[in-house]
Amino acid sequence: MTGSVTIVGLGPGDAAKVTPEVTAAIDRATDIVGYIPYVARIAPRDGLTLHASDNRVELDRATHALEMAAAGRQVVVVSSGDPGVFAMASAVFEALEARPDFLHLPVSVLPGITAMLAAAAAAGAPLGHDFCAINLSDNLKPFALVERRLRLAAQADFAMAFYNPRSSSRPHQFARVLEILREECEPGRLIIFARAVSTPDQQLRCVTLSDATDDMADMRTVVLVGNSATRRIGPHVYTPRSA
Amino acid sequence: MTGSVTIVGLGPGDAAKVTPEVTAAIDRATDIVGYIPYVARIAPRDGLTLHASDNRVELDRATHALEMAAAGRQVVVVSSGDPGVFAMASAVFEALEARPDFLHLPVSVLPGITAMLAAAAAAGAPLGHDFCAINLSDNLKPFALVERRLRLAAQADFAMAFYNPRSSSRPHQFARVLEILREECEPGRLIIFARAVSTPDQQLRCVTLSDATDDMADMRTVVLVGNSATRRIGPHVYTPRSA
Numbered sequence: 122m123t124g125s126v127t128i129v130g131l132g133p134g135d136a137a138k139v140t141p142e143v144t145a146a147i148d149r150a151t152d153i154v155g156y157i158p159y160v161a162r163i164a165p166r167d168g169l170t171l172h173a174s175d176n177r178v179e180l181d182r183a184t185h186a187l188e189m190a191a192a193g194r195q196v197v198v199v200s201s202g203d204p205g206v207f208a209m210a211s212a213v214f215e216a217l218e219a220r221p222d223f224l225h226l227p228v229s230v231l232p233g234i235t236a237m238l239a240a241a242a243a244a245g246a247p248l249g250h251d252f253c254a255i256n257l258s259d260n261l262k263p264f265a266l267v268e269r270r271l272r273l274a275a276q277a278d279f280a281m282a283f284y285n286p287r288s289s290s291r292p293h294q295f296a297r298v299l300e301i302l303r304e305e306c307e308p309g310r311l312i313i314f315a316r317a318v319s320t321p322d323q324q325l326r327c328v329t330l331s332d333a334t335d336d337m338a339d340m341r342t343v344v345l346v347g348n349s350a351t352r353r354i355g356p357h358v359y360t361p362r363s364a
Numbered sequence: 365m366t367g368s369v370t371i372v373g374l375g376p377g378d379a380a381k382v383t384p385e386v387t388a389a390i391d392r393a394t395d396i397v398g399y400i401p402y403v404a405r406i407a408p409r410d411g412l413t414l415h416a417s418d419n420r421v422e423l424d425r426a427t428h429a430l431e432m433a434a435a436g437r438q439v440v441v442v443s444s445g446d447p448g449v450f451a452m453a454s455a456v457f458e459a460l461e462a463r464p465d466f467l468h469l470p471v472s473v474l475p476g477i478t479a480m481l482a483a484a485a486a487a488g489a490p491l492g493h494d495f496c497a498i499n500l501s502d503n504l505k506p507f508a509l510v511e512r513r514l515r516l517a518a519q520a521d522f523a524m525a526f527y528n529p530r531s532s533s534r535p536h537q538f539a540r541v542l543e544i545l546r547e548e549c550e551p552g553r554l555i556i557f558a559r560a561v562s563t564p565d566q567q568l569r570c571v572t573l574s575d576a577t578d579d580m581a582d583m584r585t586v587v588l589v590g591n592s593a594t595r596r597i598g599p600h601v602y603t604p605r606s607a
C-alpha cells in the first residue's frame with residue numbers, strides 16, 4: 122500500500138471543534154506524529170503508533186513523517202489549531218524541499234479551527250473586518266521584522282492576532298510589542314488576552330491598551346488587538362463591517 | 365424557555381468540514397436564519413423553520429434573529445466559512461448595538477473553517493507565516509481604504525488573503541488591486557485563485573503576479589497572495605516559517 126502524509130488541525134482544544142474529516146484521517150492512520158501535548162489528544166488503539174516529540178524539533182519530526190510514509194505507512198501529523206497557521210504544514214513542506222526524493226508521496230493538509238478564530242468567537246467578533254496574524258516569536262526570524270510588521274499593521278488599521286506572544290525564553294519582547302502599539306494606536310484600543318481557548322482552563326480578558334501589561338500573556342495565550350473602530354457592547358467585543 | 369441566538373460557521377462547503385458543535389447547534393435550533401445558499405445547506409425537519417433571505421440584507425436578518433430569540437426561539441444564524449470573518453457575526457452585533465433592549469439575550473458565536481484556510485490547505489501552506497485578510501468589497505467602506513491596506517500589507521511583506529475579490533457590480537476593482545500589487549511586489553510573486561473550495565466545483569490555479577489577470581477571480585473565489593519567500597515545491601505552494 123502506498124504511504125501518505127496527512128497534516129491535520131486538531132483545533133484549539135475542545136473535541137467538539139475537531140472536523141469530521143480530521144477525525145476520519147486519525148481513524149485511518151497507522152502513525153501519529155506531533156508535539157507531545159497534541160499527540161496526547163489522540164486515543165491509543167491497536168494498529169496505531171504514537172510518535173510524540175518535543176517542541177523545536179519540527180523539521181526532524183516532519184522528515185520522520187515523510188520517511189515513514191515512504192515505507193508505506195499512513196502518517197498523520199497533528200497540530201493544534203490549523204496546521205497551516207504557524208504550525209506543522211510549513212515544516213513538512215520545508216522538509217520535503219530538502220528531500221525531493223519524497224516528492225512522489227501524497228502529502229495533504231486538512232484545516233482546523235485556529236486559535237485566533239476560536240478566541241474571536243469566544244469574545245464576539247473582534248476580527249470581523251480586515252485583520253492580520255503575526256507570530257511574535259523570533260525563534261526563526263529577526264525581531265526587527267516583527268517590529269516592522271507591527272507598525273505597518275497598526276498604520277493600516279488592521280485588527281491583529283498575535284500567536285506565541287511570550288515565552289520563558291523571551292520574557293521581554295511582549296513588553297516591547299505593547300510599547301510599539303502605544304506609539305501607533307490610541308490608548309483606548311481594545312486588547313483581548315485569550316488563554317487556553319475552548320479548554321476547561323479558558324480565560325478571556327479584555328482591556329484597553331493603556332491598561333495592558335505584558336504579564337497578561339503567556340505561552341498559552343493568543344492576543345487579539347482591535348482596530349480603531351472595535352468596540353464593546355455588553356459582554357461582546359466586535360469590529361463593525363464598515364471599518 | 366429563554367431564547368438565544370447562535371451564530372455558526374458552516375465551513376467552505378464540504379459537510380466533513382463542519383464541526384460537531386455546529387452540527388449540534390443546528391440539531392437543537394427551532395429557527396435557521398441566513399443567506400439563501402447557506403440556508404439551503406440545512407436539512408429540513410419537523411420543528412425547524414428555515415428563514416432564507418437575500419444578500420445585502422444582513423442587518424435586517426440579524427434583527428429578525430434577535431426578535432425571534434426575544435420571543436423564546438432557539439435561533440441559529442448560519443454563515444459559510446467562519447461567522448467572524450467577513451460574515452454574519454459582526455452584523456448581529458451591529459444589530460444588537462442598535463437594539464440594547466436585546467442585550468439580555470444569550471448571543472454566542474461558533475467558529476468554522478474559513479475560506480482562506482481551506483484554500484491554503486488545498487494549496488499547501490501559503491499562509492504558513494504572518495498574513496492578513498482583506499475584504500476587497502467596497503459595499504461598506506471606501507475603496508481608498510482597501511488600496512491603503514493593500515500597499516501597507518505588501519510593504520510589511522505579509523502573505524494576503526482577499527475575500528470578495530470581484531463581483532458583477534464592481535468588475536473593475538480587482539484589476540486595480542492587481543495594478544497596486546505590481547507596483548509593490550516583484551513579478552514572480554505567487555498568487556492562488558481558489559474557487560468554490562471543498563465543493564465539487566473546486567478549482568485551484570497558481571500563477572505569478574505577472575501572469576495574473578482580473579478575470580481569474582469571481583464571486584466564489586478567494587485569492588491568496590504569497591509573501592516574498594512563498595515558493596512552489598512539486599504540486600505544493602508554501603511559505604517558510606522563517607519569512
